[in-house]
Amino acid sequence: MTPSSLLVLASLAFAQAAVVKYDFDISWVRANPDGMAERPTIGINGQWPIPRIEANVGDNIVVNVVNSLGNQSTSLHFHGLFMNGSTHMDGPSMATQCPIPPGASFTYNFTVQQPGTYWYHSHNRGQYPDGLRGPLIIHDPENPFKGLYDEELVMTVSDWYHDEMPGLLSFFMSKVNPTGAEPVPNSALLNETQNLKVPLEPGKTYLFRMINIGAFAGQYIWFEGHNMTILEVDGVYTQPAEADMIYLSAAQRCSFLIKARNDTSANFPIAASMDTTLFDTIPDGLNWNVTGWLVYDQNKPFPEPAVVDGEFEPHDDMTLLPWDNETIWGEPDRTISLDVIMDNLGDGGNYAFFNNITYTPPKVPTLYTALTSGELATNAAVYGEYTHPFVLERGEIVDIIVNNIDSGKHPFHLHGHHFQSLWRSADEAGTFQDSNVTSSEFSPVPMRRDTIVLHPEGNIVLRFKADNPGVWLFHCHLEWHVKSGLMATFVEAPLDLQKTLQVPENHYAVCAAEDIPTSGNAAGNTVDLLDLTGQNAPPDPLPEGFTARGIVALVFSCISGILGVAVIAWYGFAEPVNVAEPAGAAGGVKESGENQQVSSGEEDSPVARDGHTDEISALGGR
Template sequence: MLSVFIFLAFALSKSLVLAKNVVYDFNVTWVTANPDGLADRKVVGVNGQWPLPVIEVDKGDQLIVNMYNGLGDKNTSIHFHGMYQNGTNNMDGPSMVTQCPIPPGASFTYNFTVNQNGTYFYHCHTDYCIPDGYRQALIVHDNSSYFVDDYEEEFTITMSDWYHNMAENIKPEFMSLYNPTGAEPIPNAFLFNDTTQGINLDVKPNTTYLLRLINVGVFVAQYFYIEDHTFQIVEIDGVYTEPTEADMLYIAVAQRYSVLLTTKNTTDKNYPIVTVADSTLLDTIPSDLRLNYTNWLQYDASAAHPQANITVSVSSDLDPYEDSTLVPYDHMSLLENPTISINLAVVMDNLDNGKGYAFLNNISYTAPKVPTLYTVMSAGELATDATVYGDYTHSMVLGHNDVVEIVLNNNDTGSHPFHLHGHQFQVLGKNPSYGPDFFKYADGDPFPYDPSNHSAFPAYPARRDTLVLPPQGYFVIRFVADNPGVWLFHCHIDWHLAQGLAMTMVEAPLQIQQRMTIPSGHIDTCRAAGVQYEGNAAGNTEDYTDLRGQNAQPGWIPGGFTARGIVAMVFSIVSAFLGMGSIVLYGLSDLKFVNENVQSTSDVAEEYHD
C-alpha cells in the first residue's frame, strides 16, 4: 500500500513539475500574402507574418495568449477549436456568446489549462474572419498516448480553401438580393500547408510517422489519400481510436485526424499525396478552378515526382473511410436513457428581405445585444429561464449532468459539418454513410430519422466534436452536460454560420455563476467595444423577461408567396422607386428649364420697356 502511495505521489509531482506556462504574444495586423501565386491580397497576420504560428503545448500546460488587435478596422477574437474550456468558458472565444468582440486598439488575454490531448486548431470567431486567413493548427502533445512509441517523427498538415477577395467584399454579394438561393462563394484555390506550390514530406523507408491532418478551411471538405499506401487512424478530433486501417479520408472543415503511416521498404520512387476538393458542395465549377492537388511522400529527392493518377470523374465517386464506425480507444460505453432530447431540422430559406438564411427549425441565429454568458452571470435565478437569452439565439437550458440527445435532420441538399463547443459527442447514427451512398437522398426527398426504425446503436460509439450531416439525411448524437458553460452548436461552414445556422446550449447556468468570474480585462473590452455586459438579450437590466428591442431575424415571407415571388416583388418595388426617382429627376430638370426661360423672357421685357 505504501509503495502505491509513493508511486502516485511521484507521478503527481512529476506531472506538476512538467506542466508549464506556454505564452504567445499575438499582435494581430494586416499583412500581404499570395499562397497560390495568383493574387496578392490582405490577410490577417500575427506579428507581421502569415501563415500564422502553430501553437504547440503539452497536455497539462497552461496556455496563455496575449492578443492585441492591431487590425485598425475590424473586431476580432480567438476560438481554440476543440478545447473543452472546463471551468474557463469565458476563454472560449465566440463574440457575443462568451465575450465581447475585441475592437481595434484593444488587448485581450486568453488563459486556460489544456487538460486534453490531440490535434486542434485556432481561429477567429467574430463575423466573417476565417476567409481572411485567421486560422492555424494547435497541437497538444501527449507522452502517454498508447501509440507514442510507435512513430519516429510527426508532420502537421493543414488543408483549406482560399479566396482572392476579402471577406468584407464577399459578404455583400453573398447576403444579397442578387443571391436569393444562398449560393456559397466559390473558392479560387485549395491550399496544402498554406501553399499550392507542391510540398515534399521527407521520409525514410520502413519507418512509421504520425500525420496530423486538419481542414482549417471555410467551406469545402477534402478527400485525402496517398497513392499505394494505407495508414492507421489513431485519433479523430482529439479522441484516440482503436488503430483502424484506411486508405482514404473525407475531412470536412473543422475536422481533424491523426494517422500512423509506415513507409515502404524501398526508396526507388516518390508517391503522390492527393487532396481532392468535394466538388458536390460547389454550385458552379469555374474552368480555372483546380480541384485536385498533388504533394509528395518523398523517399528520394532525386527520383521523379509524378502527378497523381486520379481516375474518378467526380469527387463523389471516391470512397473514404466511414468515421462513425471508429471505436474509441477508451471504450466509453453508449450513453443510455437521455434525459433531454432536442429534435432539429436544417432548413435553408428566404426571409422577407429576399435574402437567403439558414435555420434550425424556424430560427436563424441572431446575436444578442449582451453576450449570452454575461446574461447568465447577471440574471440571478432567472438564468435558468431560456426567455432571458432571447428569441433568436435559439438557447436551450441544460441541467447539470443531463444526458443530451440531438437528432438533426437535414432538409437541405447540401452537407453540413456541425461542431459543438465545449464537448465531444457520441455518434449513435448517421444516414447515409460516406461513399457513393452519401448523396443518394440529395436529388429526392429528405430521409428523416425514425426512432422506431433505425440501425442498432453501437456499444462503443465513435466520439468527436465535428460531424458531417449528410444531404437530406440525418445524424443522432449524445453527450453529457458535465461542463457548465455557454456553448455554440453550429455548422462550421463559415457562410452558413453567417446565415444563422447555429444555436446555443446554456449548460447548468447556476453552476456557471458559482464557479466563474469574468476577468476585469474582459469587461474593459466590452466598454471599449461599446457593448453591454449586463442584461438580457435585449440589454434590459430591469426586467429580464422583457425582450423589447432585441436583435431579431427578418420577417417571414407572407403566406402565398414563394421565395422567387418575394424576390421578384422586391425587385419590382426597387424598380418602381427607381422609376419614380427618374420621373422626379426629369421633372425637376424641366422645371429648371422653365424657370430659366421665364427669367430670360423677363429680362427681354424690361429691356424693351426701357
C-alpha cells in the same frame, strides 16, 4: 507522509504542468499561397501562415492577443478544447466574450486536459478564412500509440479565396443572391501552400496530424502508394483503422500513421480534392485539387496524381471505434430535434434555420447574461429568441437529432464537448422521426468527436453529457452558414457558472471600448429580465406566400406574359387566330420553375428545399 514530502510531491506535479505563453499581435500581411493573386491576409506577428500552438496535456496555455488589424474586430476560438471551468476563454464573439476591437488587448488563459489534434481560429465576423486559422497540438506523454511511430508531422488542408470575407459575406447574404449560393473557393491548399514537399526517410513511420482548417470545402485526402492507419479523430483516440482515402469536412481532424517505403526509387503524390458537390457552380478554370509529395529523393520526378476512376470512396468515420471502448451513454434526459432549413427573409437574403430560428447575435454576450440574471438564468427566455437557447441542467444526457431538410452537406460542431455519434443516415433518408430507426440500431460503442458531417436530406443523432458548465454553441462549420444563422446555443448549468466563474477585467474592457453591455438579458434589459423588447432580430419574413422562388416565378411570369401578349399581337397582325398563346405563357412559368429545381445547386435553392411548389403555379397563374 510528512508535510515536507507532500510539498515535494506537490512541487513535482507543479513542475510537470508548464505555462505555455504566446504573444499574438494580429495584423494584416500580404500572401499569395496559390501563386495567382496576392491579397491582404490576417497574420500573427507579421507572419502567415500563423504559428502553431503546442503544449502538453495538463499545461496552462496563455495567449495574449493584441488586435492590430486597424479595421476589424477579432476573437480566437480553440476548436475542440473543452475549456472546462473556462467557458469565458472559448472565443466566439457575443456568445462568451465581446469582439476584440482594433487596438485592444485580450488574454486567453486556460488549462488543457485533452491530448490530440486541434486548431484555433477567429470566431468573429466570418473572419477566419481570411487567414486567422492554425493548428493547435496537445502532446500526450501517455499516448497509447507513441511506440508506433518515429516522427510527427502536422498537415493542414484548406480552401482559399482571392477576395476578402467582408465583401464575399455581404454578397452572400444579399438579395442579389436569393438562392444563397456560397462563394466557391479559388483554390485548395496543403499547409496553406501548393506543391508541398514532405521529406520522408525510408523505413520510418510517421504520425500525420491532418486538419481541415478551410472555410467551406470538405476534402478527400489520399497518399499514393501508402496506406493510412487512423489513430485519432478530433482529439479522441481510435482503435487503429486502415484507410486508403479519408474525407475531412471543414474543422475535422484525423491522425494516422504513414509507413515510409523502404527504398528511395520514387516520390509519391499527396492529393487533396475539394468536395465539389458543395459548390452550386464550378467556375471555369477552377482546380479543385491540390498536390504535394512524399519526397524520398529530391532528384527524382514529382509525378502528378493518377486520376481516380469513379466515385471517391473515403473511409466511413461512423465505423470508427474509440480506443477506450466507452459504450453508449445512458438514455437521454432530453432530446432536441433540429431541422436544417434554408429560406429567404424580407431583405431578400437567404438565411439558414434550425427549425424556425436563424441565429442572430444578442446585444449582451450570452455568457454575461447567464452571469447576471440570477435565478432567471435557468429561464431560456432571458437569452433572447434568436440565440436559439437551450438551458441544460448539470449532468443531463442530451440527444441532438439533426434532420437535413436541405440538399447540401453540413458539418456540425459542438463546442465544449465530444458527442457520441449514435446514428447517421444515408443521403436522402428523410427525417429521423420518419425513418423508423430505433435506438437498437445505434452504435453500441459510438465514436466520439466534435464535428460530424450530416448528409444531404439525411439525419444524425448525437448524444452528449452536460458535464461542463458554460455557454456552448452548436453550429454548422461552413463559415457561410455561421453567417446565415445555422447555430444554436446551449447554456449549461448557469447557476453553477454564477458561483464559480471569474471573468477577468480585460474581457469586460473590450466590451466597454465598444459600448457593448455586459449585464442584463439579450436585449440589454437589466430591470425586467423577461422583457426582451429591442432584442436583435433577423429581418422580417417575406410576406405570406411571397418567397424568393415566388419572386423569380413572378418575374418569369411577367416576361412570359409580355412575350405571350407580343406573340398574340404578332399572330393578330398575321392572320385570324385562336388564343392559345397565353397558356403557353403560363407553361413558360412552370418550366422556369422546373428548370430552377434542376439546376439549382446543393445547398441553397429555396426551390428545392422549401416545398412551396404550389406557390409557383399560384404566382405564375396571376
